[in-house]
Amino acid sequence: MNPDQKVFTLEELESGQYDSRLYQEMDFGELLKFAQANPHVSYSAYQKMLQTILSYGFEKYKFTRRDFIHYPFFDDPFNNGRDAVFGLDKQMMRLAEVFKAGAARLGQERRIILLHGPVGSSKTTIARLLRNGLQKFTQTNEGQLFTYSWVPRDDEDKEIMGLAKSSLKELRCPVHEDPLLLLPEDTRIKIMSAMNNTSIYDRKESKERPRRPEELVFLEGEICPLCRLVYKELLRKQKGDWKKVVSDYLKVRRLIFSEVDRIGIGSFRPKDEKNQDSTELSGDINYRKIAEFGSESDPRAFNFDGEFQVSNRGFFYVEEAFKLDKAFLYDFLGATQEHRIKPKRFPEMYVDCVYMGGTNNPEYEKLRDDETMEAFRDRTTRIDVPYVLKLAQEERIYKKVYKEVPGQKHIAPHTIEMASLWALLTRVKKSNKPQTQGISLRNKIRLYDGKTVSGFTEEHIHDLMFENPDEGMQGISPRYIQDQIGNAIVEDTDVHCISWFTVKKELEEGLNSHSLLKGSQRLQDYKNLLAEVEEEFTETVKGEVQEAVAGDEKDVDILFNKYIENVIAYINKEKIEDHRGELVEPDEQLMSEIEEKAGVSASGKDEYRARLVQSMGTFARRKRSFDYKSDEQLCRGLKLKLFEDRKDTINLSTLHTRVIDPEEQEKIEVIKKRMVERFGYCQICATLVMNHVASIWASGTKAKQLALNS
Ligand SMILES: [Zn+2]
Ligand SMILES: [Zn+2]
Structure with a gap:
C-alpha cells in the first residue's frame, strides 16, 4: 500500500447530493399556501427549461457590431465543462428564444424542436446538457416541484387504490403530476390569479417587479x-366532499427529475422500423392484473410507464427522429400539438413536456418532399446545429479530450491546431459576393476567429457569416478528427510524441475508407486541403525555428536597444558614441537592414522611424515601458535580422543530414533547447520540426543556386 494514501472514514465524507429538503413532504393545504407564494412550483415544462438555462446567467457581447448573448449553461457548468458546446452562441440564442416563446405560450409549446445538423455536430451534446441541467435544476430551490401519492386509510381505500394485493403502502401518481391539478376547475382560476399576482425579485434592478408573460402560471390539464379513478371513488365515499378527499388522502412530496429512475426525462432511439412498438411510448396493459380488476380498461391494470408518461412535466429527446415509424411521428404530433396522448383502451390523457428530436441532413432531405410528412414538418421548429467555424473553438473540442x-x-x-484548421477548411465556403469574393478560405477562417486581415472590415465579416446559411452543415466532423488523433495515439510505436506528420498520415489514410466520401470529388478536395494545411504548418514552424536560431530574448533585446538608439539619434539629427567612444553618424546600414526585414519600404523608412519615436513618447506618458514586443512589425524585423546573421554560422544542412560534428551538434542542441523551452516541443518533435525546416531551407538554397547558375 502507498504510505501517502489517505483513507477516508464514512464520517469524513460529505455530499451535497442528499439534502433533506429533497425529501420534503407536506399536505395539500400546505402546498396550496406555499404555491401561492412560490408559483414556480407549477411552472410548465417550457418554463422550467427556460429557468434552467437562465439560472446560470447570460453574458451579452458584441461581434461584428451586433449583439450576441452567451449562455454559460452551454459551457456545461455542472460537469466541469466536459460536455461543453463550442462556438454555437448564435444557435443557442435561438434555442433560448424558443424556450422563452414556449414559456410564454406563444405557440411554441405546441411544437417539436428539431435539432438539424451534420453527423457529429453537437446535437446529442445539446440534448444531454438540457437533460442534465433540468435534473440538477429540480434539486434547487428555484426549481422545486411537487407531486403526490394517495394514502389509504382503511381496507376499502386499499381496494380503491388497487393496493389490496400489494405490499405498497401508498399509490404514487404514475405521471408525477402537479397536485394543484386536483383543484376543481372553478377554484383553479382563483388560485392561478393569486399566483400570478405575486411579484418577482429582480436581482439586477434590486427590486420587485410584476411577472412577465413567460413567468405566468396556467394550471393546465387534467x-x-x-x-x-381513485379521486372519483374517494369522492363517492366522502359524498362529494372534495376538500376532505384532498386533505385526508394526499401526501404531497418533492419531485426530483431523474433519468435513471425514469422521472421527468424521457428518451427514444428508433430501432428497426418494424420493431417499433407503441407501448414503449404510451404504456402497456398489465396482463397479470387484468384478472384482479376484471377489465382491460381499468387503469389499475395498466402500466403508465411509456416514455411519454415518464417524461411528463420534463424533457423528451428522440435521437434520429426521422427514423421513427410514421405512426409514431403522429403520436408525437398529438403529444406536442394537443398535449395529449392516447394509451391503449383509454381516453386521451394530458401531458406537458419539451419535445426535441435530432436529425442529420441525409435523413431530413429524404423526407423533405414526402407529403405525408408535411404535417410533421409544419409543427416543428428547426434549429440548425452546424459544425464549429471558429478555429479556437474547434481546438477546444480536442484539447478537452487530449489533455495531457x-x-x-x-x-x-x-498538431491539434492544424487538424482543426483542416476540419474548418472542409466546412467553410467560398464567397461569391463582389466585396469579399477574393478572400481565401484561410483568411476567412482568420476573420471568423476574430483576427484581423488587412482590407477586411467587421461589415465584411458579417456579410461573410450570413452569405451561406448552410455553411458548416457539411465537411469533416470533429468525430473523424478525434478518431484519427486517437489512432495516432494508440498506434503501437516506440515514439512517445504525436506530431502533425503522424496525424496528417492518419487523416489522409482514413479518408480512403471514409464511407461517405468514397469516389467523390470531395475526397480529392479534402486531400488538396491537407496540402494547404501542410503549407500553413511549414510557415508556422519555420517562424519558430527561425526564432530559436536567432537567439534568446536577451539577444533580441540588445539588438532592439541598439536600433532604437540609432533611430533616436537619426530623428534628432545627432551623433552617437561608437564602441571606441568616438562620435559617429547613426548606423544607416543596421537600421535599414532591420527595417527591410520588418517590411518597411525604403521610401517609407523616415515615416516609420518618426512613428516609432512618437509611440515611445506615448508609452512613456502612460508610464509603460517600450520594449521590442511593443511594435509587432519591428519585433519581426529584429528576429529576422538576428536569424540572418546567425544562420550562416550554423551549418543547417547538418540538421538535415545528421553529420555528427561535436561543435555543430552543440549549436544545434542550444537551438533545440530553445524550441523546447519557448514553444513546448519535446526532444522528439523539436528534432522532427527542425529537420523539416532544414530540408526546406536546403532545397531553397539549391533553388537559389540554380537560379544564379542559369
Ligand atoms: Zn396521476
Ligand atoms: Zn513532442
Whole structure:
C-alpha cells in the first residue's frame, strides 16, 4: 500500500447530493399556501427549461457590431465543462428564444424542436446538457416541484387504490403530476390569479417587479386516468366532499427529475422500423392484473410507464427522429400539438413536456418532399446545429479530450491546431459576393476567429457569416478528427510524441475508407486541403525555428536597444558614441537592414522611424515601458535580422543530414533547447520540426543556386 494514501472514514465524507429538503413532504393545504407564494412550483415544462438555462446567467457581447448573448449553461457548468458546446452562441440564442416563446405560450409549446445538423455536430451534446441541467435544476430551490401519492386509510381505500394485493403502502401518481391539478376547475382560476399576482425579485434592478408573460402560471390539464379513478371513488365515499378527499388522502412530496429512475426525462432511439412498438411510448396493459380488476380498461391494470408518461412535466429527446415509424411521428404530433396522448383502451390523457428530436441532413432531405410528412414538418421548429467555424473553438473540442495525462504521449505544438484548421477548411465556403469574393478560405477562417486581415472590415465579416446559411452543415466532423488523433495515439510505436506528420498520415489514410466520401470529388478536395494545411504548418514552424536560431530574448533585446538608439539619434539629427567612444553618424546600414526585414519600404523608412519615436513618447506618458514586443512589425524585423546573421554560422544542412560534428551538434542542441523551452516541443518533435525546416531551407538554397547558375 502507498504510505501517502489517505483513507477516508464514512464520517469524513460529505455530499451535497442528499439534502433533506429533497425529501420534503407536506399536505395539500400546505402546498396550496406555499404555491401561492412560490408559483414556480407549477411552472410548465417550457418554463422550467427556460429557468434552467437562465439560472446560470447570460453574458451579452458584441461581434461584428451586433449583439450576441452567451449562455454559460452551454459551457456545461455542472460537469466541469466536459460536455461543453463550442462556438454555437448564435444557435443557442435561438434555442433560448424558443424556450422563452414556449414559456410564454406563444405557440411554441405546441411544437417539436428539431435539432438539424451534420453527423457529429453537437446535437446529442445539446440534448444531454438540457437533460442534465433540468435534473440538477429540480434539486434547487428555484426549481422545486411537487407531486403526490394517495394514502389509504382503511381496507376499502386499499381496494380503491388497487393496493389490496400489494405490499405498497401508498399509490404514487404514475405521471408525477402537479397536485394543484386536483383543484376543481372553478377554484383553479382563483388560485392561478393569486399566483400570478405575486411579484418577482429582480436581482439586477434590486427590486420587485410584476411577472412577465413567460413567468405566468396556467394550471393546465387534467389528472391521469389512474388518479381520476381513485379521486372519483374517494369522492363517492366522502359524498362529494372534495376538500376532505384532498386533505385526508394526499401526501404531497418533492419531485426530483431523474433519468435513471425514469422521472421527468424521457428518451427514444428508433430501432428497426418494424420493431417499433407503441407501448414503449404510451404504456402497456398489465396482463397479470387484468384478472384482479376484471377489465382491460381499468387503469389499475395498466402500466403508465411509456416514455411519454415518464417524461411528463420534463424533457423528451428522440435521437434520429426521422427514423421513427410514421405512426409514431403522429403520436408525437398529438403529444406536442394537443398535449395529449392516447394509451391503449383509454381516453386521451394530458401531458406537458419539451419535445426535441435530432436529425442529420441525409435523413431530413429524404423526407423533405414526402407529403405525408408535411404535417410533421409544419409543427416543428428547426434549429440548425452546424459544425464549429471558429478555429479556437474547434481546438477546444480536442484539447478537452487530449489533455495531457501522465504517461500519455506528447502532442507536438500545432498538431491539434492544424487538424482543426483542416476540419474548418472542409466546412467553410467560398464567397461569391463582389466585396469579399477574393478572400481565401484561410483568411476567412482568420476573420471568423476574430483576427484581423488587412482590407477586411467587421461589415465584411458579417456579410461573410450570413452569405451561406448552410455553411458548416457539411465537411469533416470533429468525430473523424478525434478518431484519427486517437489512432495516432494508440498506434503501437516506440515514439512517445504525436506530431502533425503522424496525424496528417492518419487523416489522409482514413479518408480512403471514409464511407461517405468514397469516389467523390470531395475526397480529392479534402486531400488538396491537407496540402494547404501542410503549407500553413511549414510557415508556422519555420517562424519558430527561425526564432530559436536567432537567439534568446536577451539577444533580441540588445539588438532592439541598439536600433532604437540609432533611430533616436537619426530623428534628432545627432551623433552617437561608437564602441571606441568616438562620435559617429547613426548606423544607416543596421537600421535599414532591420527595417527591410520588418517590411518597411525604403521610401517609407523616415515615416516609420518618426512613428516609432512618437509611440515611445506615448508609452512613456502612460508610464509603460517600450520594449521590442511593443511594435509587432519591428519585433519581426529584429528576429529576422538576428536569424540572418546567425544562420550562416550554423551549418543547417547538418540538421538535415545528421553529420555528427561535436561543435555543430552543440549549436544545434542550444537551438533545440530553445524550441523546447519557448514553444513546448519535446526532444522528439523539436528534432522532427527542425529537420523539416532544414530540408526546406536546403532545397531553397539549391533553388537559389540554380537560379544564379542559369
Ligand atoms: Zn396521476
Ligand atoms: Zn513532442
